[in-house]
Amino acid sequence: MKVSTVAQMRAMDRAAIDCYGIAEELLMENAGQAAFSVLAQIGPVADQRFVVFCGLGNNGGDGFVVARKIHSAGGTVKVLILGDPDRLAGAARLNLEIIRRLPLEVRQLENSAGLAAELAACAAVIDGIFGTGLTREVGGLHRAVIEAINACGKPVLSIDIPSGVEGDTGQALGCAVRADHTVTFGLPKIGNLLYPGFALGGCLHVSHISFPPALYRDAALKIALNVPPPLPPRDHTGHKGSFGQALFIAGAAGYLGAPCFAALSYLKAGGGYSRLAAPQAITPFIAMKASEVVFLPQVSTAEGSLALCNRDALLALANSLDMTVLGPGLSLQTQTQQLARELIAAIERPLLIDGDGITAICQNPEQLRQRRAPTVLTPHPGEMSRLTGIGIPDLEKDRIRTVQRAAGELGAIIVLKGAHSLIGFPDGRVFINPSGNSGMASAGSGDVLTGTIAAMHGLGLSIEDAVCKGVFLHGAAGDLAAMQLGEDGMTAQDILDHLPQSLKQEREGWPASLAQRYAGPHIVA
Numbered sequence: 001m002k003v004s005t006v007a008q009m010r011a012m013d014r015a016a017i018d019c020y021g022i023a024e025e026l027l028m029e030n031a032g033q034a035a036f037s038v039l040a041q042i043g044p045v046a047d048q049r050f051v052v053f054c055g056l057g058n059n060g061g062d063g064f065v066v067a068r069k070i071h072s073a074g075g076t077v078k079v080l081i082l083g084d085p086d087r088l089a090g091a092a093r094l095n096l097e098i099i100r101r102l103p104l105e106v107r108q109l110e111n112s113a114g115l116a117a118e119l120a121a122c123a124a125v126i127d128g129i130f131g132t133g134l135t136r137e138v139g140g141l142h143r144a145v146i147e148a149i150n151a152c153g154k155p156v157l158s159i160d161i162p163s164g165v166e167g168d169t170g171q172a173l174g175c176a177v178r179a180d181h182t183v184t185f186g187l188p189k190i191g192n193l194l195y196p197g198f199a200l201g202g203c204l205h206v207s208h209i210s211f212p213p214a215l216y217r218d219a220a221l222k223i224a225l226n227v228p229p230p231l232p233p234r235d236h237t238g239h240k241g242s243f244g245q246a247l248f249i250a251g252a253a254g255y256l257g258a259p260c261f262a263a264l265s266y267l268k269a270g271g272g273y274s275r276l277a278a279p280q281a282i283t284p285f286i287a288m289k290a291s292e293v294v295f296l297p298q299v300s301t302a303e304g305s306l307a308l309c310n311r312d313a314l315l316a317l318a319n320s321l322d323m324t325v326l327g328p329g330l331s332l333q334t335q336t337q338q339l340a341r342e343l344i345a346a347i348e349r350p351l352l353i354d355g356d357g358i359t360a361i362c363q364n365p366e367q368l369r370q371r372r373a374p375t376v377l378t379p380h381p382g383e384m385s386r387l388t389g390i391g392i393p394d395l396e397k398d399r400i401r402t403v404q405r406a407a408g409e410l411g412a413i414i415v416l417k418g419a420h421s422l423i424g425f426p427d428g429r430v431f432i433n434p435s436g437n438s439g440m441a442s443a444g445s446g447d448v449l450t451g452t453i454a455a456m457h458g459l460g461l462s463i464e465d466a467v468c469k470g471v472f473l474h475g476a477a478g479d480l481a482a483m484q485l486g487e488d489g490m491t492a493q494d495i496l497d498h499l500p501q502s503l504k505q506e507r508e509g510w511p512a513s514l515a516q517r518y519a520g521p522h523i524v525a
């Protein structure tokens, strides 16, 4: 499913109205109807009491429609407006005038006194304070109301997006409603899917509010949920060469885990032949941990990292295999960093650059543009910050645009790791990954990702699909590990151990709880 920015959604509204004649009032009616139908799924409506909070924009207008439908279904509803109702316009004003003729309480909320008692008496709260029109920090009465909603302990249904969450980023502007359900319209907005907005929204539902597919599937919409194509069927007669051959250039004294996790994850995710070029000095130790991997001991520097003199032999090998992964645990040793830069410039096959390999190009990332074969970068926010020169707080505030811009400028596929990892392509497409959990935020899990992506290419997927599939199945392996162990103490080893099951479930079907999460928002008919 595609995901829209606030501006794109406004343009879709405009097109629905101007090109198809679906009037604003109809869109608002459909939006209110969709929200009401989710409310009716949460619990009974007849003979129950509800409070609807409405702001002065169209989000509030949707709230008026919901109030009308609650009344029609036999519920008792109180509509509290934040601000002067005389400022309401258009379809929102029309819907206010309708509910004013009905026997229900509609009034401007002057202050938050007594709100806790009002909320204690209701079955559920409907949040129509701010939608995608939120433009600044939430303060004053709005803030007090949002805090009261969050403290009331009643089920909360947010209209379009939890009030206070910014539609384009998922950031909470000062404070935000914590909802149990959110019904969004047209398409999910970025803010419905990126943290903290995603978590604040609870269960996410989407209604296309009668937009034609030509609008919500438009190729100009570049952001989407990560739903990669299926795994290729396994060749029953295949040998180890049929499932890919990858080279891992990784490891240094003090970084013994990273090369093992990277090279082993290739095999655990279905890849055929995994070669690991690590410094001679550490090879005996890592061989104990990863005996299925083929070792290519390399000349070490005095510090125990890869020496520059390994360059030509590594280059020849890399250019004879499907794919190279460069970087996990390489270290920041000067000569090793130079080796990384020279290899990145010269390898003519698909190359995934991670960890210290990314650091090696941070001074001059534009060198990636010279590469003729595909490049994949898998930075965590710290590495992304070094790569782009954007500070981590600013980057976290606008992850989509950061990854979109960097992928375009560097001509590389970029996986920005984090909760709901993003995959950005040079042509502007960005995919939001639904799998994974906080237990994966621990050392070594990124190393496991590198081998998983490489294995997907080994199994026959194009590089683009391999990145999407690898990110998804790596997150899913983490989810399977968490189901068994909990998120607190799971480690990269546990993710690695669950990779085979991740592929198995991908082929045979996910446990219900994960299937629901991976399927994306519920469509409201």
Ligand SMILES: NC(=O)C1=CN([C@@H]2O[C@H](COP(=O)(O)OP(=O)(O)OC[C@H]3O[C@@H](n4cnc5c(N)ncnc54)[C@H](O)[C@@H]3O)[C@@H](O)[C@H]2O)[C@H](O)CC1
Pocket: 009, 013, 027, 028, 031, 055, 056, 057, 058, 059, 060, 061, 062, 129, 130, 131, 132, 133, 134, 135, 136, 137, 138, 139, 142, 159, 160, 161, 185, 186, 209
């Ligand atoms: N296709 C769709 O998605 C449809 C969505 N609908 C609903 O319309 C809203 C968007 O409506 P809009 O009027 O543009 O914005 P808001 O309702 O969010 O209201 C903004 C309102 O609030 C003021 N404001 C902004 N920030 C603050 C602040 N921090 N404090 C105080 N006031 C603030 C701003 O100036 C405006 O006056 C969308 O979310 C849907 O719910 C349509 O009904 C159907 C099509």
Ligand SMILES: [K+]
Pocket: 059, 127, 128, 129, 130, 131, 158, 159, 160, 161, 162, 163
């Ligand atoms: K809202």
